[in-house]
Amino acid sequence: MSDYNFAYLDEQTKRMIRRAILKGLAIPGYQVPFASREMPMPYGWGTGGVQVSAAVMTPQDRFKVIDQGADDTTNAVSIRTFFERTAGVATTTKTSEASVIQTRHRIPEEPLSEGQILVYQVPIPEPLRFLEPRESETRKMHSLAEYGLMHVKLYEDISRHGHIATSYDYPVKVEGRYVMDPSPIPKFDNPKLGDMAAIQLFGAGREQRIYALPPYTQVVSLDFEDHPFEASKPDHPCAMCGAENSYLDEVITDDAGRRMFVCSDTDFCEARQVAGHTGTMNGKDAA
């Protein structure tokens, strides 16, 4: 363990990343370039998020990792273990107890509070990339706030599917200025981005970009007047805890292809069950 500097990265690198983070916080939604470092894990495993977490982490922090809502996937476990080893920080699966939460694909159901930091792993930070592959041109579009193209993407969605079918990576406008990719969280989570008490930091390792939302930032999901944004989710309660307003995963329960819907946020679901809430598939309910 002592072979590494605290949280693996050397202090110079952490300072460079912190400067990018501070710049990002000062210009909400703006993509700040940074010199991404080789990490002892492949791209696509959250190297951007890991570098941001390493740069903000202090020995007193309590760290949580969420992968698609769960704390126990291989990816989540390996990142948590990485910081246990290299920083010796305490870890937790409880959202409310964590001071730094690194996430892939979800925002916790439980509202975050001031003092907490939510770090997102971002694969593709550029929301305009889909229609405009030229980096020089997308930069110009951001600097001049020329965002018509973003609506072309939504237009295409409606013309093809009859409604806005984009359900992840749903583009948002930050403080009426920068259009931002919120990372592949379900659009159900988009409303939580805005006015959040916690600091939100976004790290893209391969693409070498950091961006940020300071607490209580205005974040608006793009839409059309006649096709307003909807934070949709499967229209079921959770089969385990009965929650009506949480994001659900569809789980196949047996060889016959039976399915049930359960909270994707495992910590939220377990806490509700401990508190006595039950759903239709929960053993207690059936008994």
Added chain:
Amino acid sequence: MTPLLSVQGITKFYGQHIGCKDVGFDLYPGEVMGIVGESGSGKSTLLNCMAGHLTSDAGAVVFDTRTDGPRDTVTMSEPERRMLSRTDWAFVHQHARDGLRMGVSAGGNVGERLMAVGERHYGDIRAKATDWLGRVEIDATRVDDRPTTFSGGMQQRLQIARNLVTGPRLVFMDEPTGGLDVSVQARLLDLLRGLVRDMGLSAIIVTHDLAVVRLLADRLMVMKDGHVVEAGLTDQVLDDPQHAYSQLLVSSVLQV
């Protein structure tokens, strides 16, 4: 009357090599100016300098803006110039793929400029796009198809619809009929002529095809080696060319 566009002393060098030199003219509302000349004579260079795609080394391109009257577009800020180029200006490229988004449906291609200027009602945008497809003789049932499934002539007509949907006042065109079959060219020319008349458009059309200018242009400039060697009313220049080079150009066509 104030010219819609006043071009003054436009000069562009590529290193030591002349792109175009000291070109000037006035274009009045509703006028169509043709620019002809052999390959390499500087037509595209001049057009791109006027449209702001290239930075000229000297000269002014003064456009009579709706809000502030005549403004030099060379020295105005980039955001202003880009705003102009998606509202009052239009640019039709020779190759439709340079002016279209090939991965976006026909409706999305036409709707882009509307969305760029802030339209946010899907139904309205789609209705306007469909209307414009009709105006360029593309069947409304193709509104959700990508341009990759269109013929060359259809792609070019789509590019025109995409450019005209915001009701621009000035259209730059670089060889709009180049690379198309002769019969397709004729149909496109007819369509362009109708649109220019109906919308009262002003246009600058670069071509090496004298039939195009004969049909569309009120006035003509003949370029050679980056210079304008002759300018005047289209019929005058074509029927009674004064400069030796223009005479050669006209006679070489007549011989075909």
